[in-house]
Amino acid sequence: MSSSQEESLVENLKALFKDNVLETKLPMSRRLFVAVSPDVYEDVIKFLVKEKQVTHLSTMTGMDLGEKIEVLSHFFGLGMEITIRVAVPKEKPEIKSIVSIVPGAVFYEREIHDLLGVTFIGHPDLARLVLSEDWPEGEYPLRRDYKVQPPKPLREV
Amino acid sequence: MSSFIIPIGPQHPALKEPEHFTFFVDGEYVTDVKVRIGYMHRGIEKAMEDRTYNQGIYLASRICICTEAHTTCFVQNVEYAMDLKPPRRAEFIRVILCELNRLQSHMLWIGAGGHEIGFDTLFMYLWRDRERVLDILELITGNRITYAMMAVGGVRRDITSDMIAKIQKAMDIVEERAKYYKKVVLSEQSIMARTIGIGTLTPREALELCSVGPILRASGIKSDVRADDPYAAYDETPFNVITYDGCDVYSRFLVRVDEMFESINIIRYCLDHMPQDPIRIKLVKVAPEGEAVSRVEAPRGELIHYLMGKGDVKPYRYKIRAPTLGILPSLVRMLTSRENYVVKIGDIPAIVGGIDPCFCCTDRAVKFIDVSKGKTWSCSYDELNKYANRRYRKVG
Numbered sequence: 001m002s003s004s005q006e007e008s009l010v011e012n013l014k015a016l017f018k019d020n021v022l023e024t025k026l027p028m029s030r031r032l033f034v035a036v037s038p039d040v041y042e043d044v045i046k047f048l049v050k051e052k053q054v055t056h057l058s059t060m061t062g063m064d065l066g067e068k069i070e071v072l073s074h075f076f077g078l079g080m081e082i083t084i085r086v087a088v089p090k091e092k093p094e095i096k097s098i099v100s101i102v103p104g105a106v107f108y109e110r111e112i113h114d115l116l117g118v119t120f121i122g123h124p125d126l127a128r129l130v131l132s133e134d135w136p137e138g139e140y141p142l143r144r145d146y147k148v149q150p151p152k153p154l155r156e157v
Numbered sequence: 158m159s160s161f162i163i164p165i166g167p168q169h170p171a172l173k174e175p176e177h178f179t180f181f182v183d184g185e186y187v188t189d190v191k192v193r194i195g196y197m198h199r200g201i202e203k204a205m206e207d208r209t210y211n212q213g214i215y216l217a218s219r220i221c222i223c224t225e226a227h228t229t230c231f232v233q234n235v236e237y238a239m240d241l242k243p244p245r246r247a248e249f250i251r252v253i254l255c256e257l258n259r260l261q262s263h264m265l266w267i268g269a270g271g272h273e274i275g276f277d278t279l280f281m282y283l284w285r286d287r288e289r290v291l292d293i294l295e296l297i298t299g300n301r302i303t304y305a306m307m308a309v310g311g312v313r314r315d316i317t318s319d320m321i322a323k324i325q326k327a328m329d330i331v332e333e334r335a336k337y338y339k340k341v342v343l344s345e346q347s348i349m350a351r352t353i354g355i356g357t358l359t360p361r362e363a364l365e366l367c368s369v370g371p372i373l374r375a376s377g378i379k380s381d382v383r384a385d386d387p388y389a390a391y392d393e394t395p396f397n398v399i400t401y402d403g404c405d406v407y408s409r410f411l412v413r414v415d416e417m418f419e420s421i422n423i424i425r426y427c428l429d430h431m432p433q434d435p436i437r438i439k440l441v442k443v444a445p446e447g448e449a450v451s452r453v454e455a456p457r458g459e460l461i462h463y464l465m466g467k468g469d470v471k472p473y474r475y476k477i478r479a480p481t482l483g484i485l486p487s488l489v490r491m492l493t494s495r496e497n498y499v500v501k502i503g504d505i506p507a508i509v510g511g512i513d514p515c516f517c518c519t520d521r522a523v524k525f526i527d528v529s530k531g532k533t534w535s536c537s538y539d540e541l542n543k544y545a546n547r548r549y550r551k552v553g
Contacts, residue, residue: 028237030386031450056380057367058452058461059478074450074461081386081450083463104367104486108478130195141203148203 006032006080009052017044030080041086042096045073049101054078060108062116064144069093069118073105088118097123115142160188165505165541176514180492180505187500190492192485205475210235210309210444213472218303221479222265225258226455228307230462233388234451235309238444238466246434247311248390249427253324254297254306255389255453256420256427260331261290262456263413263420266513267338270410273510274351275546279341286334289327296320311437321428328421335417342410351549352406356491356508357498359404366486370458371416372512375409377402382454393430396423406511413513442470455480457513484512503545 010024013034023035036044048054054077061072068087075082088095097120098105109120110129117140120126131141140146165178175196181189201220205213217231218224229251236243264287271279291301297316298304306312316324342348358368363376373380381398383391399415401408444466453460458480465474491508494500500508 027447027449031237033448055364055367058459059463059476059483061463061474061476063465063474063476072463074463076386076452076459079385081452083450102367103365104483107482107485111482128195129193130198132195141200146203148200148207 005078006030009078009080009082010034013044013047016047031083032080033083033085035085035087038086038088038095041084042098042101044084045098045101048075048077048082048084052078054082055102057102057104057108060105060112062112062118062142064090064116064142066090066144069116069143071095071112071118073098093118094121095119096121099123116140117143163502178492178509180502182502185501185503186494187492187502187505188494190489192489194482194485202475202477205472207471209442209470210472211440211442213475214307214309215305217477218305218307220477222302223258223262223455223457223460223479224303225254225306226453226460227477227479228305229255229389230451230453230455230460232307232309233453234449234462234464235444237449237451238447238464239309239441240445241310241438241441243311244434244436244438245390245432246315247436249431250312250316250436251307251389252391252394253316253424253427254294254304254312256423257290257294257297258304259456260417260420260424261287261294262513263417264290266456267342267410267413270406270507270510270513271348273506273542274348275542275549276345276347279338279345279348282334283338286331289331293324293327296323308437309440311435313437315436316428316431324424324428328424332418332421335414335421338417339414342414348410349407351507352410352511353403354405354407355504356406356409356500356511357404358487358491360402362490363404363487366490367483368458368487369480369483370454370456371409371412372458372484372487374398374400375412376404382452382459386452388451388453390427394423394426406507409511409513443468444472457481458483481512481514484514488512488514502541503548506542506545 006026014021017036017040020037020040021034022037025033054075056076058074058076063070063072067090069090070085070087072083072085086095095118097109099109100122107129109123110126112118113120113126114129114131160181160183163180163182165180177193179191180187201216204216208216214228214231217227220227264283268280268283294304295301297320298306298314306314358376360376360378363373363378377400379398379400384398396419399412399419401411446466446468448465451462460480461478463476464472467473492500
């Protein structure tokens with residue numbers, strides 16, 4: 001299958017955002033991974049949604065990479081799954097929210113905020129979504145350093 | 158603005174699964190809604206990181222009732238990451254199982270949808286006929302719900318020729334019944350009165366809020382992962398993407414009823430065209446460093462899994478997004494009165510039930526807040542359901 005559609009999108013992005021497009025990968029047909037720098041993250045999303053009409057956000061993934069936390073937005077459009085990845089430093093995990101561009105991102109960003117502690121600037125409501133109210137502040141279960149404690153026995157034998 | 162706040166949930170907002178809704182109401186009209194999920198958060202993504210790929214399949218199959226969609230998505234994702242290609246026969250068997258799973262899920266929902274609007278006869282009929290499909294699944298896999306049929310690089314059991322005859326016979330019966338249900342849905346006044354014009358979601362809103370599956374298709378948008386991003390044997394299986402443009406709960410009924418016929422036809426096609434192949438290839442344990450995204454059309458819509466491997470027997474990160482989370486923003490919109498479309502308290506069961514929610518499984522209350530009086534009152538979902546049925550009986 002020709003991947004010209006994918007390649008032309010990559011060229012498009014590289015022409016527009018130049019060095020801010022850090023890495024592109026085409027592991028198989030209909031799958032495209034693009035790493036961008038945080039400075040142009042919002043503009044790349046805007047370009048995809050407004051110019052290319054890629055309006056369907058499948059989901060957003062947060063991933064702990066040790067020094068950094070990566071936020072991946074998986075879009076489907078133009079007949080392929082486009083993943084835009086952006087890395088933020090772990091000491092200050094902040095990134096602009098894309099809810100104003102893609103209203104469907106509202107719960108995905110809240111989920112990442114909840115489980116990985118990334119703050120999305122400009123998000124309308126970053127309240128807890130999946131963790132319980134009595135979950136300790138500042139503990140993020142999907143970070144790699146969080147270890148699952150085995151449940152305590154009901155009584156000592 | 159004045160309104161009254163009604164909490165619904167966390168248990169049993171619809172279909173006996175826990176989620177918490179807070180409804181802001183002004184008199185009889187819902188003006189705003191807030192959703193709180195997580196009552197069934199089991200940390201499966203974290204647990205995946207501690208399991209090998211082979212163990213992960215069985216964890217994935219326990220995510221929810223769309224067990225076949227989750228396991229297919231999982232094994233596909235691992236195959237993408239390992240660059241494996243399962244034998245063609247295995248891909249056909251995957252399609253048959255996914256469609257049988259869709260068939261039983263749609264039958265479950267049409268029955269439960271009938272129950273939500275106080276039409277329990279439909280519920281009893283559908284759930285009786287659903288047993289036919291479950292019997293077939295039991296015949297093939299040995300289980301009624303968690304099938305555990307998928308394996309990395311193929312499937313675990315074959316479909317033999319005497320099974321084929323039995324499946325075909327069951328499909329004929331189910332098709333006959335589905336025709337009858339379509340007639341019921343098209344002619345029954347009690348369904349129409351409770352669903353036409355209820356839970357409106359315009360095509361523009363559906364696209365904007367990234368809605369998925371039957372909800373999107375009932376808003377007239379032709380979108381189906383099976384057609385747009387074909388996986389397994391869907392690339393050669395002919396089928397129609399069903400759309401209706403009513404944008405309401407009634408259209409969602411019709412989409413699901415029509416998809417039953419499509420599923421039956423896909424199963425028949427696959428039974429006739431399965432090649433003679435082995436059913437799986439040798440297991441590879443380690444995924445090389447890299448990532449993969451796999452998408453599957455689950456009964457409730459697009460299901461997406463993301464896998465990051467670091468050259469280990471276990472994934473470094475595994476992300477799952479089930480269809481209901483994708484539908485939630487649309488559900489919030491459907492439940493909010495806007496412009497000349499109003500949502501009444503009595504419509505809540507039909508709308509929440511109408512998305513076929515799957516929050517995976519239990520039962521409690523709804524909270525209503527009156528913004529004008531600042532008063533709060535709670536009621537259980539059963540009470541709300543009875544209230545809605547009573548009200549509509551009065552209206553006639």
